[in-house]
Amino acid sequence: MIEIRAYLESDEAAVAALWREVFPGSPAWNHPETDIQRKLAVQRELFLVALLGSEIVGTAMAGYDGHRGWVYYAAVSPGHRRQGIGSALMRAVEHRLAAAGCPKLNLQVRATNRAVVAFYERLGYQVEERVSMGKRLFHSFPEP
Numbered sequence: 001m002i003e004i005r006a007y008l009e010s011d012e013a014a015v016a017a018l019w020r021e022v023f024p025g026s027p028a029w030n031h032p033e034t035d036i037q038r039k040l041a042v043q044r045e046l047f048l049v050a051l052l053g054s055e056i057v058g059t060a061m062a063g064y065d066g067h068r069g070w071v072y073y074a075a076v077s078p079g080h081r082r083q084g085i086g087s088a089l090m091r092a093v094e095h096r097l098a099a100a101g102c103p104k105l106n107l108q109v110r111a112t113n114r115a116v117v118a119f120y121e122r123l124g125y126q127v128e129e130r131v132s133m134g135k136r137l138f139h140s141f142p143e144p
């Protein structure tokens with residue numbers, strides 16, 4: 001039976017290990033421990049983990065900026081996929097964002113990640129004609 005709850009400090013090692021396994025090619029600035037610490041300072045209740053027994057098998061990190069919600073680090077352990085865990089995490093995110101008054105949830109998917117597009121489409125998300133832009137404001141990850 002899957003349990004979804006807010007992240008606890010004691011989850012750090014398991015979550016960081018999961019992200020390193022699921023996102024092996026992540027850029028250096030997506031440093032798991034740094035990203036976790038930053039999230040704990042802002043809407044930490046929207047940072048969710050999925051557990052099977054005591055094992056962390058999934059995560060989703062969401063936020064609401066007063067206009068839109070966003071979700072990052074949607075991830076399920078490779079050995080536990082296609083069992084509805086990713087869907088349960090996204091439903092939990094949606095429920096919490098809606099309860100906070102957030103009318104719409106946005107997310108970004110790498111253009112090469114077609115399988116994940118299929119996952120989100122199954123959950124009712126639509127590909128929208130937008131150009132995704134970003135600007136790094138500072139670097140905070142540990143130097144090698």
Ligand SMILES: CC(C)(COP(=O)(O)OP(=O)(O)OC[C@H]1O[C@@H](n2cnc3c(N)ncnc32)[C@H](O)[C@@H]1OP(=O)(O)O)[C@@H](O)C(=O)NCCC(=O)NCCS
Pocket residue numbers: 022073074075076077080081082083084085086087088108109110113115116118119120122
């Ligand atoms: C995307 C991810 C979180 C989905 O987790 P999951 O627990 O396997 O998803 P679910 O079991 O809830 O899948 C629900 C439905 O989505 C679709 N789906 C899920 N994975 C899919 C895939 N690889 N290819 C095609 N459709 C897929 C299917 O319709 C599936 O239903 P089905 O199993 O009955 O066919 C997981 O594959 C993952 O961690 N991927 C790598 C990390 C990643 O890229 N995250 C997204 C960052 S934007």
